[in-house]
Amino acid sequence: MKLLSALKRCVAAGAVILAAVSLQPTSASAAAPPVVGGTRAAQGEFPFMVRLSMGCGGALYAKDIVLTAAHCVSGSGNNTSITATAGVVDLRSSSAIKVRSTKVLQAPGYNGTGKDWALIKLAQPINLPTLKIAETTAYNSGTFTVAGWGAAREGGAQQRYLLKAQVPFVSDAACGQAYDELVPNEEICAGYNQGGVDTCQGDSGGPMFRKDNAGAWTQVGIVSWGYGCARAGYPGVYTEVSTFAAAIKSAAATL
Known part of the structure; x- marks a missing residue:
């Protein structure tokens, strides 16, 4: 749907994972440096x-x-x-x-x-x-958890073990500076400005979630797309669940 550099985060043989990457700036069209990290989820930690x-x-x-x-x-x-x-x-x-x-x-x-x-x-x-879904925007802020079996580096292979990471909310205004294609009313962004932690190819469709006021996991996003993986200045873009x-x-x- 978008330029090759605006990758949907699904691959035919894909896997998913959140990653720490070297923090050298990259252009939207350049290949990202290898990513490493994410931490392995415990058995039963995210049973959904x-x-x-x-x-x-x-x-x-x-x-x-x-x-x-x-x-x-x-x-x-x-x-x-x-x-x-x-x-x-x-x-x-x-x-x-x-x-x-x-x-x-x-x-x-x-x-x-x-x-x-x-x-x-x-x-x-x-x-x-x-996993219950957010029905209002009350939880569309703060720090979110993402998890998946996707690539541990841009263009990498799937992971055998479920990996997890945390990413902070990014405002529509800030995210829109990175992505002209952003649909603010339907998408929510998360990630670090310096890059380093992100979902990647194979994580598409997985949940972005956080605890609600009662301490229960609540899904606020669906892994959708982004420019590469964990690139500085390009947060991950997620479907805004509360909208739908x-x-x-x-x-x-x-x-």
Whole structure:
């Protein structure tokens, strides 16, 4: 949908991870230095995390529905081609729960810009905790947690183990200075101005979340896109979940 340097964070064989990178400035079109870091999540720390077979992440919205990014799927309708892996941080674990999809619902009106959310109906429920979504903008600030099995460096390979990191909120005004393509009412940005920590290819569709006032994890974003990974001056761009909460709830009811 965008220039090659404005990468959607999904790859066919992708993986996901948040990374620390050398803090040398790079242009939007230059290759980023190798990234390292992110810390390994503990087994059971984020039980709602899901790995999808097309190379994306997701979260359990309901025990039989995964919330992911619209650009991770090819449209709406019956679909049995996706396998969701859950219940483990190690994708090679014999304890992994694997369930096939039955239907996909891509955000109505999605055309490659904004509205980057989708739901995947599973053939059977996964008996794990779900991740509630933010229904207001009350939690669209502060420090967020991101997690995934995506690339540990720009253009890198998928990770075997689930990695996690924290990223700070970036205002629409500041993010818009980096990205002319930003859709402020539909997207939320997070990251460090100096770079170094970010989601990357293969993390698409995974959740960005934080604790609510009751101490419960709440999803505020969906990994969507950005210029490269962890580049200075280019934060990650996420679907603003609160904007679409009512639409997501309504769509889930039809599944």
